[in-house]
Amino acid sequence: MPAGQSQRPCGLSSLVLAAAVFFGPGCAIGPQLKVANLAESPSVELRAVPHHPQGDFYCGPASLLSVLDHAGVETGLDEVMARVYLPDREGSLQIELLAATRHFGRIAYLLPPDPGAVLAEIDRGRPVLVLLNLAIPDRPHWHYAVVVGYDATRNTLILRSGDHVRLVEPARSWNRQWTWAGSWAMVALRPGELPAAPDRTRLLRALADFERQADPEAAGTAWEAALEWQPEEPLAWLGLGNSHYRRQDWARAASAYTHLLELDPDHLPGRLNLASTLARQDRPSEALQVLERHRPDPSSPLAAPWQTLHDELTAAGEATAGR
Numbered sequence: 341m342p343a344g345q346s347q348r349p350c351g352l353s354s355l356v357l358a359a360a361v362f363f364g365p366g367c368a369i370g371p372q373l374k375v376a377n378l379a380e381s382p383s384v385e386l387r388a389v390p391h392h393p394q395g396d397f398y399c400g401p402a403s404l405l406s407v408l409d410h411a412g413v414e415t416g417l418d419e420v421m422a423r424v425y426l427p428d429r430e431g432s433l434q435i436e437l438l439a440a441t442r443h444f445g446r447i448a449y450l451l452p453p454d455p456g457a458v459l460a461e462i463d464r465g466r467p468v469l470v471l472l473n474l475a476i477p478d479r480p481h482w483h484y485a486v487v488v489g490y491d492a493t494r495n496t497l498i499l500r501s502g503d504h505v506r507l508v509e510p511a512r513s514w515n516r517q518w519t520w521a522g523s524w525a526m527v528a529l530r531p532g533e534l535p536a537a538p539d540r541t542r543l544l545r546a547l548a549d550f551e552r553q554a555d556p557e558a559a560g561t562a563w564e565a566a567l568e569w570q571p572e573e574p575l576a577w578l579g580l581g582n583s584h585y586r587r588q589d590w591a592r593a594a595s596a597y598t599h600l601l602e603l604d605p606d607h608l609p610g611r612l613n614l615a616s617t618l619a620r621q622d623r624p625s626e627a628l629q630v631l632e633r634h635r636p637d638p639s640s641p642l643a644a645p646w647q648t649l650h651d652e653l654t655a656a657g658e659a660t661a662g663r
Contacts, residue, residue: 373515376492378456380463385489385498386410389467391505392417399502400424400432403484404440406500407469411528413444420444431482434471434524442553446528447562449535449546453523455515458487460536466527467500473520482521531561534569544575551579556586574604581613593617608634608642615649624656 390409394402401421408415423440424432441448451457451468458468468487475481485507489498497514501507518525527535531554535543547566551559560583566576581596597614600607611634618627631650636643 371512371515371519373455373495373511375459375490375495375497375511379459379490379492382493383489383491384462386462386465386467387488389486389488389500391500394502397431399484400437403469403486403500404432404437406486407467407528408441408444408446410467411446411530413446413528415444432484434526437469437484438526438549439553441526441528442550445554445558446530447533447546447550449527449529450542451525451527451535452539452542453525455511455518457537458525459490461527462487462490464536466529466536469526469528470518471521471524472514472517474517477520480520483517487525531558532565534565538569540570540573544573547576547579551582556583559583559586572603574600574607574610577603578607578610578613581610581617585613585617588620590617590621594621606634608636608640608646612642612645612649615653619649619653619656624653628653628657 388410390406392402392405392409398417398421401417401424404424405415405417405420408420420440423443424436426432426436438448438450451461458470461468470485470487472483472485473480474483483501485499485501487497487499490496490511491498491508494508495511496508497511499507499509499514501509529535529546531550543566547559547562550562554562560580563576563579563583566573567580570576577596577600581593581600584590584593584596594614594617597610597617600610601614604610611630615627615631618624618630628650631646631653636646640646
């Protein structure tokens with residue numbers, strides 16, 4: 341029996357999660373994993389990652405708290421539990437963990453379903469929150485843990501798990517438990533940090549979700565880091581412009597949106613935002629010119645906002661001309 345299965349699972353034993361992946365009997369042993377083929381070093385262990393013992397059903401809050409603590413968040417188990425623990429289900433769902441990470445001012449980045457991505461984060465000094473299935477695919481028993489290290493020579497991973505401060509798990513059994521839970525893993529990034537190997541779609545989604553809850557300054561820092569990585573990414577310029585707009589820094593917002601439209605002239609959200617920004621600067625004629633360079637299709641969800649802004653700018657321009 342794998343070491344991880346000797347502990348009491350923390351909950352959600354009968355809840356089928358969206359991320360769960362089920363396999364037939366032929367996969368009972370689980371996929372092979374050679375740490376030495378994926379890791380950068382012979383061994384890494386993030387000893388500074390705190391451990392929070394997990395009471396019954398509390399593996400989600402406790403594991404998330406370990407990751408948040410390491411990412412510099414000052415909070416406690418009660419505050420995290422209030423955000424993620426579902427008493428009726430005696431556990432926590434992934435969506436709650438992601439939302440709570442953003443609530444506490446960190447970017448929740450979902451890793452690709454690749455053990456190499458998990459090890460790459462460890463190599464960068466960042467613990468990884470993972471979902472495991474400690475039972476079998478047909479009768480899953482979900483458990484959250486934190487990967488804090490590996491030993492390539494012994495082909496093991498090191499976890500904060502349950503009451504175990506340092507659980508050493510054979511790589512093959514860990515990979516089976518992880519795969520049978522849908523290969524779900526996340527890291528908590530400080531604004532301005534990037535994952536070890538950024539995936540464009542995953543990163544932009546994580547930053548867009550973070551932007552909805554973050555203060556404008558933190559959001560701006562996050563988008564600036566993305567632009568250092570991909571200077572010609574239109575969505576990052578949109579996000580940066582939005583962060584300046586929310587701070588009422590009209591000049592910088594206009595500059596970001598202008599750069600976006602230079603990269604993608606057909607980017608309608610950027611065009612609407614630039615026109616709105618110019619209007620805020622009492623420049624309705626320029627704003628109207630920007631807006632009229634691209635009229636959306638009537639079926640577009642942005643057709644109505646475009647028309648409303650167009651009418652407002654037209655009226656403002658007429659009022660200015662009549663002064």
